[in-house]
Amino acid sequence: MRTDEFDYNLPQELIAQKPRDQRDKSRMMVLNRKEKSIEHKIFYEFPEIIPDNTMIVLNNTKVFPARLYLTKRETGAKIEVFLLKQLDKEAKRWKCMIKPSKRVKKGTVLEFENGKKVIVEEKFDEGIHYVFFDFDNPFEEIFKYGKTPLPPYIKREPQKDFDPIRYQTVFAEKTGAVAAPTAGFHFTESVLKRLEERGIPVRKVTLYVGLGTFKPVTVDIVEKHKMDSEHFEISKEVARDINEWKKKGGKILAVGTTVVRTLEGCFAKYGEVRGVSDETDIFIYPPYEFKVIDYLLTNFHLPKSTLIMLVSAFAGKDFVFNAYNEAVRERYRFYSYGDCMLIL
The missing domain is CATH 3.40.1780.10 (QueA-like)
Incomplete structure (x- = not known):
């Protein structure tokens, strides 16, 4: 078919x-x-x-607010991390999609606004990566800094008090x-x-x-x-x-x-x-x-x-x-x- x-x-x-x-x-x-x-x-x-x-x-x-905007520690570049799947009980290890993918490699350190670290562990095809949140209780930061993962055909930014x-x-x-x-x-x-x-x-x-x-x-x-x-x-x-x-x-x-x-x-x-x-x-x-x-x-x-x-x-x-x-x-x-x- x-x-x-x-x-x-x-x-x-x-x-x-x-x-x-x-x-x-x-x-x-x-x-x-x-x-x-x-x-x-x-x-x-x-x-x-x-x-x-x-x-x-x-x-x-x-x-949950699965779209994160982090900073590459080396260069200060803005990196989008879209969390896809939790891989462990502590929510430290995640499968995600990273954009732009070419800006990161295995070992790249990404940071939240408060300096907490996310480390790229593995890199696969189609922008898929495994990352590690190098601190306890990652959902606290995810809910604090993440954005509602609206689909790409909704052509606007998520509204904090609405979406x-x-x-x-x-x-x-x-x-x-x-x-x-x-x-x-x-x-x-x-x-x-x-x-x-x-x-x-x-x-x-x-x-x-x-x-x-x-x-x-x-x-x-x-x-x-x-x-x-x-x-x-x-x-x-x-x-x-x-x-x-x-x-x-x-x-x-x-x-x-x-x-x-x-x-x-x-x-x-x-x-x-x-x-x-x-x-x-x-x-x-x-x-x-x-x-x-x-x-x-x-x-x-x-x-x-x-x-x-x-x-x-x-x-x-x-x-x-x-x-x-x-x-x-x-x-x-x-x-x-x-x-x-x-x-x-």
Whole structure:
């Protein structure tokens, strides 16, 4: 399958640079796969739209300010360090992306404003490095000096009193993601309460969103793309609840592609949803037979991305691209801070 089959034309002005003022006032396109129908709703209506026998699964990962601007001790040059993955319990050793990569080598010392040191330990291809924070409690400095890791298509600097709140879900708990599970942005405490009142069970898993989710597809043939692995956690209780719900005919609604990858990745490895802490590099593209997920809430994704491939596998490529073309005509807002799509 060719990568350019997943391309579409998106006017730049439809890429949302900020979220809507109220989370649950996002527009929501509702796709019914059986009827091949498309409806236009507001996310606030979500609790009333989903079918009765639905369990909702959220990703409760929490974004941290992963973009650091440090100084090269030797020359005073400014170096961007984008933290990707924590490699030890103390958070001293990290996989990261460094720009400009050519300015650093193994052993280069980088410094925070207060003089605390970060040492480059290893250098790999594509700007990837391993670094070592040469002091205790690195998260203190990361939270003090780091910036919210907004995606590159948001063409503005992060606002200190705004983006750390809005580039985060209201149910975020487990720190470690370098990108947000953006389908969860639309939820408010009020929406969650209405789901509870309706008797809709809500469960949480964790996938620490990393480079793997957003890594661009640079190969011409889809099957040749390799996903980076991402860490996920499912508690024994949540695994039990999901399995029991499925056994009695209940449906699972994944809030976001990261939940899809967590549950389908777990099933692919173990043949069931299991209480584990593990890694997944599952790459979902058409044709793929979903084992766990029945419904999906997701935002609108980049052309030729692994995310639009996953959605195409779930709802059918032609139907998805018809919906995307309609979203463009109807002036929906796209990407992380944009509107959403509910696929039933």
